[in-house]
Amino acid sequence: NGEEERAQWLPMEAVQIVEWERAMRPLDSVQQALVAKKSIVKSDQRYYQIMDIIHQRNWNSDRYLKALNIQVNIQEMLKIRARILPPPQITYRTQNNKNVVEHVPLGKWKIRNQLCSTPVINKWSMVYVGSKPDKNIIDILKKFEQHLPLLLQRYGIQINPNPKTIAKPDQRKDIDETFNNIKTDGWQLAIVILNSTEPALRDHVKQLGNQKLGLVTQCASFQAIEINSEKLHMYVENLSQKINTKIGGINGIVNLKTALSQISNTDRFMFFGVDATHTTSSRKRPSIAAIVGSCNPSCSHYAACLCEQYPEKNRCSIEVIKDMDKMVIELLQVFARSCGNTLPNRIVFYRDGIDDGQFQKVLDNEVSKIKSTFQVVYGKNPMACLTFIIVKERHNTRFFAYDGKKTSNIEAGTVIDVDITHPSQFDFYLCSQAAIMGTSRPALYHVLHDENGFNSNDIQELTYWLCHTDARCSKSVSIPALVHYAHLAVYASVAYKFNDNDDETLEIDDDESTSETITLEDIKTKVMILNNNIQDTMWFV
Structure with a gap:
């Protein structure tokens, strides 16, 4: 038991397995699908379940609540x-190379025209x-x-x-040899079909x-291709958006400026998305922080910076991103290279994974570092105006629409900013997606x-419209x-290795019982x- 080293x-023969012992390893894809299916509860069923719990609990007979005069x-x-909120319009391109607008009914839309910009692929392979x-x-495979x-x-x-079509066994040395040959021949794209x-x-x-x-590279599951062999157009629509984004194209454009009331045509926006894992980190299991930043005027192309962070000794939980300043500088430089050596004058951060008790810590560390970064990058030029927004997905608040007869899910674009929000802070609930099930x-x-x-x-409309810019799908997320x-x-x-600047090879004792303050x-x-050809692309989609 415990870690392998200990x-x-x-x-x-001397071990007896206890029945229903919980397996701590991650679930595979089949198990995850089964868990998701069992946990889906339709909105009307959830409503009645909640009301049944409230009635069974009989709060008004609770003697402690009565003593406190709570009803x-x-x-x-x-x-x-x-x-x-009104949805945005998504701009695509016709065959005559003219702009055409797709409207968004009920949180999703069909791509009935061509993608906005599409590079030419002359040399590619299917492996x-x-x-x-x-x-x-x-x-x-031939049909595909x-x-x-x-x-x-x-x-x-x-x-x-x-x-160029290639078939190889699932041996790493064969894959290495194949990829080296493909790269030497100057291929632009490799679609890898995995059946392993x-x-x-x-x-x-x-x-x-x-x-x-x-x-x-674009990986595809052979099982998924086999299941969708009779309706390949639906499968390839999703695949085409990923491929086009990875090779530098733009799928659809949302004019985000039109969501704002007081804006100038000369304003240059840059958007950042920030996330970090919150496991108790150590040298062996570090926390990983990721920052993505837009790097073109239409805010439709993004680059990413990632870093591992961990204590040199022992273990601790890391809430803030230590190298926020360095990562922001790198992404601002990418923006400048892509936009003719100009910098944005309006910057908006969306930060995920922060609890209420950590707000001040984020303000003191991350926001202050971002402001210091502006002083370094902008110098004597006017600095960008900063907006910093926390995104919280993990909460227990649910809303139901009621038409006088039955309850149902709320519509995409529903925003709640009164009655149950904070009395003094600026917060709001936004349901930007249309519920498919549950x-x-x-x-x-x-x-x-x-x-x-x-x-x-x-802010509410800008946030909602940003939910329509996901390059992986044609719906609001x-x-x-x-x-x-x-x-x-x-x-x-x-899947990747992080650059190790530390030459120390001493064995570190990850003692959880330490009382040392970190x-x-x-x-x-x-x-x-990453490789220079990939570093500033949207490899992560």
């Missing part, structure tokens, strides 16, 4: 006022990795190979219809492409710092896309460095 080994209204849920292909596998270029061209992606039970194979492909060789969960936003002078409607990108970057980072100065960091 494991206590026992003969199998609970158990007849009905609290009725509050809400507004539904099958897995067991030796039989006739059924070969037929499915024939239909993929045609379906990509429907969305404006000019791609050579004759890819080895979970680390995808991570190996990503590390090869993004960190060692600088080759754009009960919709709104996100809670806290505006910690605002120098841009946004009013309530400006539950949080701003840039925060989702930060989540994806953290999740994907397990400060931010004691935290060590390692930056993740």
